[in-house]
Amino acid sequence: MNKLTSLLELQNLTAGYGQTPVLFDVNMIVNQGDMVGLLGRNGVGKTTLLRSIIGLNKLSKGNLIFDNKNITKTPTYKRSRYGIAYIPQGREIIPYLSVLDNLKLGFSAAGKSRKRIPSEIFEFFPMLKEHLSRQGGLLSGGQQQQLAIARGLMCNPKIMLLDEPTEGIQPSIVQEIEDTLRRINQEKGITVIVVEQKIDFVRQLAKKFFIMDKGAIVSQGMTPELTDTLVNRYLTV
Template identity: 45%
Template sequence: MLSVAGLTLHYGGSQILHGVDVEAAQGEVTCVMGTNGVGKTSLLKAISGRHPRSGGNYRLGGEEIGRASAHALARKGVAYVPQGREIFPFLTVRENLETGFACLPRAERHVPDEIFELFPILADFLDRRGGDLSGGQQQQLAIARALVTRPRLLLLDEPTEGIQPNIITQIGEVIGKLRREGRMAIILVEQYLDFAHALGDRFVVLERGAVKLAARAADVGREELFQTMRV
């Protein structure tokens, strides 16, 4: 679904990403890992179009992607759940979900029933303002809003950050279900090693904006991942 090769990214005069290669296959979870400040969020911003890449090749579903905007990539099936969630606090849950309609054809502008099967609590809170939800409920809403767009590629940036354990478990179950359904590729940026290791089909560890390790799950164990992230 996604193939990125030699991706570079700058913020002003500072180079953040140095020739990063990432692949994400339909029906798989690619976990991008590393300590704070190594470029994980910058990578997702480049893939989602939030920040233009400086160089490198980008193919989505076999199509070569040029300097596409975030909106254009959303129309092509890229959905991004940012760190911090970025829900609209003064809009209701229903209205937050409906913001995902912007990149859909008019005939598809409805919230699928599956959303409420994945996140039942949202059905009970449709008329509650997003800002009145707990952090874990806001995270569920942010993921649900991304899924409303029917993505081919789902980008998740630290979905477990600041979330209570029971909702972390639920989010893990949702990611696992989406993987089994096989309709999308998922890139998960995560520092919670056990969560990532349980879900990942591929692992990419970044260090100082470059790939330090890239391996399939069958070829790398938890301890090797842990040591690679520490060193």
């Protein structure tokens, strides 16, 4: 596929909770192979945006195009099957299930009945192989995040949506997660949208950035254009 083919398009996406609007006419184009950082202060709507893309929040207006299909009304499980993986904020692994069973949940998201974990999962996350029978809840925060990313990879996604994957994680593991996401993007060609508060993380990892404020995209560009002026205006508290 041509590198500049658009994979995901948000057209005037408008959504909220009940009567409370949160997102206002969000337009966004993400191309095949992009590595995108989505930035914004607390409460501006980043999580709501990712949830709308995977279908956990209903749109009140607008369209969503993914891989040349209009998925605006497509249920979440089908969006997963089409190749959208969502790694939620707070990771949401199942604490009392083993690492292996947590990984296998990734198969059901993809609607596949495969039984064996592909070896490349352990190539990306060698740590998981050593802890397969351990309860997910006994892993460290960083290990749980790696498990959540691995689970997302199990369905062979075309795009991965990650919500603050480094939140509350120690710096050495943050670096590991950065390296892994870079490999997933470069070696597997998977498009990535990562919501982040850490500006340095986005500057090092992402190729493009979008900044949200009050439910709208207020700035976007290539990462070198993410200037301190923008950071001070929209991102520092």
